[in-house]
Amino acid sequence: METKNQIVLLAGTKETRIALSRQLQSILGDYFHIRSYSSEEMLPTRLENEIVILSSYLIKREVAHCLNESCRVITARRTVNYEFMDQLLQLPEGSDVMYVNDFPQTVEQSVQTLIHLGINHLNYLPYYPGIPHYQHADIAVTPGEMHLVPKKVKRIINIGVRLIDITTITEILNELGVLDDRATGISERFTEKIIQLSKKLALANQKALQLNEHLDKVLNGVNDGILSFDHTGKITVFNEELKSIFSTDSKQAVGKHIKQIIKDNELLNFLTDTTSEQSDQFFTINDTNVMVHRFTLPAENTMIATFKNTNTTISMEKAARHELKRKGYIGKYFFSDIIGDSEEIVRTKNIAKKLAATDLSLLIQGESGTGKELFASSIHNESGRRNGPFLAVNCSALSEDLLESELFGYEEGAFTGAKKGGKQGLFEQAEGGTIFLDEIGDISVKLQTRLLRVLQEKELRRVGGTRVLPIDVRVISATNKDLASDIKQGLFREDLYHRLNVLYLKLPALRERKGDIPLLLNHFLTMRTTKKMKVENEVVGHLINRSWTGNIRELKNAIDYMLAVCNGEKIKVNDLPQEVMRIRGDERTFAAEAFSEVSATSEELPPLIAPEEEAAIMSCIYRNHLSGKASSRKGLLKDLELEGVTLTEAQIRLRLDLVEQKGFIVKAKGRKGTRLTESGLLYIKNELDKS
Numbered sequence: 001m002e003t004k005n006q007i008v009l010l011a012g013t014k015e016t017r018i019a020l021s022r023q024l025q026s027i028l029g030d031y032f033h034i035r036s037y038s039s040e041e042m043l044p045t046r047l048e049n050e051i052v053i054l055s056s057y058l059i060k061r062e063v064a065h066c067l068n069e070s071c072r073v074i075t076a077r078r079t080v081n082y083e084f085m086d087q088l089l090q091l092p093e094g095s096d097v098m099y100v101n102d103f104p105q106t107v108e109q110s111v112q113t114l115i116h117l118g119i120n121h122l123n124y125l126p127y128y129p130g131i132p133h134y135q136h137a138d139i140a141v142t143p144g145e146m147h148l149v150p151k152k153v154k155r156i157i158n159i160g161v162r163l164i165d166i167t168t169i170t171e172i173l174n175e176l177g178v179l180d181d182r183a184t185g186i187s188e189r190f191t192e193k194i195i196q197l198s199k200k201l202a203l204a205n206q207k208a209l210q211l212n213e214h215l216d217k218v219l220n221g222v223n224d225g226i227l228s229f230d231h232t233g234k235i236t237v238f239n240e241e242l243k244s245i246f247s248t249d250s251k252q253a254v255g256k257h258i259k260q261i262i263k264d265n266e267l268l269n270f271l272t273d274t275t276s277e278q279s280d281q282f283f284t285i286n287d288t289n290v291m292v293h294r295f296t297l298p299a300e301n302t303m304i305a306t307f308k309n310t311n312t313t314i315s316m317e318k319a320a321r322h323e324l325k326r327k328g329y330i331g332k333y334f335f336s337d338i339i340g341d342s343e344e345i346v347r348t349k350n351i352a353k354k355l356a357a358t359d360l361s362l363l364i365q366g367e368s369g370t371g372k373e374l375f376a377s378s379i380h381n382e383s384g385r386r387n388g389p390f391l392a393v394n395c396s397a398l399s400e401d402l403l404e405s406e407l408f409g410y411e412e413g414a415f416t417g418a419k420k421g422g423k424q425g426l427f428e429q430a431e432g433g434t435i436f437l438d439e440i441g442d443i444s445v446k447l448q449t450r451l452l453r454v455l456q457e458k459e460l461r462r463v464g465g466t467r468v469l470p471i472d473v474r475v476i477s478a479t480n481k482d483l484a485s486d487i488k489q490g491l492f493r494e495d496l497y498h499r500l501n502v503l504y505l506k507l508p509a510l511r512e513r514k515g516d517i518p519l520l521l522n523h524f525l526t527m528r529t530t531k532k533m534k535v536e537n538e539v540v541g542h543l544i545n546r547s548w549t550g551n552i553r554e555l556k557n558a559i560d561y562m563l564a565v566c567n568g569e570k571i572k573v574n575d576l577p578q579e580v581m582r583i584r585g586d587e588r589t590f591a592a593e594a595f596s597e598v599s600a601t602s603e604e605l606p607p608l609i610a611p612e613e614e615a616a617i618m619s620c621i622y623r624n625h626l627s628g629k630a631s632s633r634k635g636l637l638k639d640l641e642l643e644g645v646t647l648t649e650a651q652i653r654l655r656l657d658l659v660e661q662k663g664f665i666v667k668a669k670g671r672k673g674t675r676l677t678e679s680g681l682l683y684i685k686n687e688l689d690k691s
């Protein structure tokens with residue numbers, strides 16, 4: 001068997017020994033046997049008649065004692081390791097880079113090699129221990145000497161131990177007398193390494209191109225204009241959207257100086273202002289109104305500006321509001337809908353406007369019908385969340401379990417009957433907006449605990465779920481109860497009360513602001529009818545005298561009633577509902593008596609619809625029923641006129657409500673109209689039997 005020739009490698013450190021011996025092994029290993037030692041570990045006692053390669057001339061003295069004169073010694077010339085060069089090639093042109101090594105000579109040599117190899121786009125700052133003029137950069141490059149890199153450096157690129165260069169390899173082959181036989185194979189292995197590096201770079205280049213294309217698509221896909229330029233004013237990004245604002249396309253703009261593209265001096269000054277890191281300003285550019293937001297990327301020395309077309313933004317907001325409206329998630333009321341000029345209501349409105357400006361939880365206290373929802377909605381619409389949803393929930397209207405799943409949602413399989421895929425709760429749907437929890441005093445202690453957690457953590461877990469969902473919702477709650485006394489009795493959690501009651505608003509009862517009654521009367525009349533209604537003074541007197549325990553809702557109902565029963569365009573005292581008349585105690589007025597003339601059976605309360613009118617309406621609906629048609633209000637108006645009953649559309653609506661309450665008809669929205677029920681048919685049958 002042919003024995004291989006021997007080569008001995010002597011290095012200073014273990015790391016260098018391993019790296020160089022691996023290199024020699026990969027190039028010469030097939031032909032020679034390689035032994036390696038380092039002075040850091042252990043050197044051989046004596047070497048005789050060997051071919052010895054020293055890793056550097058710097059170790060000559062350290063290893064001299066183990067070398068016999070019979071040895072043939074070659075001192076390696078070293079060069080940077082190409083394998084890691086791609087990391088340097090990917091650094092931006094002109095970047096400051098510290099080159100770190102143990103001695104000034106090795107630093108100098110390596111920097112020169114890098115420059116000669118064409119990696120000359122970087123600004124190299126030499127660094128070695130004890131350097132007199134230390135310059136700092138964020139990036140350091142080192143051939144394996146990580147421990148020498150100063151701490152301040154943010155990124156270290158280890159380009160590995162410097163390797164033996166090809167001239168040394170040739171020298172070794174020459175020394176062994178095998179250069180002619182082996183030269184081709186060995187130079188191919190070197191070339192192979194360079195090809196691998198090129199491949200790596202080509203791949204990186206391809207990836208960068210793909211990423212660029214992708215980013216271009218993203219930039220051109222957004223609705224806002226995006227502009228960026230470097231510290232010299234050269235435009236680096238100019239997306240499609242900007243084309244419609246500046247009438248210049250990206251191809252013409254990128255690479256140009258910003259002054260060549262933007263002619264408006266005020267805009268130019270704003271964009272190039274370096275006194276603040278970011279700023280917003282409104283501009284009209286070529287008839288387009290835009291909000292420009294400017295900010296800097298100091299690390300990249302780049303300025304970025306986004307251009308938001310305000311017309312588009314407004315129509316998007318409108319569309320969003322429309323969508324919320326469609327879902328019913330919109331606050332219907334604004335402060336302008338809160339009627340009254342009494343001192344009490346004006347003061348309350350002023351406080352509420354101030355509370356709207358904050359984002360804190362708010363508890364509204366007020367008797368039933370005082371306008372708690374009206375205030376909650378107005379506060380939402382005046383607040384920073386006005387473009388988000390407004391959801392009102394009446395906590396007393398639902399059972400505990402239903403309210404829990406309505407508020408917090410549930411995951412699939414949370415309970416029998418749970419919808420596939422689970423369901424979003426109202427809290428999730430109110431994201432970015434306000435949730436109004438009416439009658440909060442009625443929620444169970446279990447739900448109080450759950451609600452408290454949501455308010456504290458600002459996150460929720462759906463019923464039957466484990467996922468924690470962050471939420472951003474303002475909570476406005478309302479109650480007509482005395483929560484303080486509920487707390488004393490242990491019915492309401494004090495900690496929850498304090499969470500809900502960060503801000504507090506008390507609404508005045510109507511009896512405390514009776515001066516507003518004429519205004520409210522006028523407001524509701526105009527809301528309900530287009531006719532110019534007249535109201536007898538005595539009616540107003542009665543309305544003012546009443547204590548209105550049901551507050552504005554009760555007043556509103558009373559006005560609806562009067563509109564329904566009045567004849568023509570005048571509301572007279574005998575149109576007042578009996579409850580309102582009752583304030584006079586035993587003194588039943590002429591008005592009430594007059595009303596009782598048209599009343600049907602009950603002594604106590606007059607029916608809300610006169611029987612003749614009811615009969616006429618039912619017979620019209622019945623006629624339509626026989627011909628298979630549903631009844632519309634407009635249609636009924638005409639039919640009733642033919643029967644000699646003159647009513648306005650509003651009056652018909654109210655009467656239909658009353659007939660529906662009796663269960664005789666069902667009203668459907670839109671074109672479906674009104675239809676008779678079984679009880680309605682029974683009523684007709686009885687009427688026919690009577691006649």
Ligand SMILES: Nc1ncnc2c1ncn2[C@@H]1O[C@H](COP(=O)(O)OP(=O)(O)OP(=O)(O)O)[C@@H](O)[C@H]1O
Nearest residue numbers: 337338339340367368369370371372373374552553
């Ligand atoms: N100041 C006001 N101006 C005009 N309308 C009002 C005013 N206050 C209340 N209303 C009307 O009165 C009715 C009752 O108001 P709202 O539902 O807001 O009361 P509430 O206090 O939330 O009642 P509850 O808690 O008993 O349900 C609504 O139709 C509302 O539009």
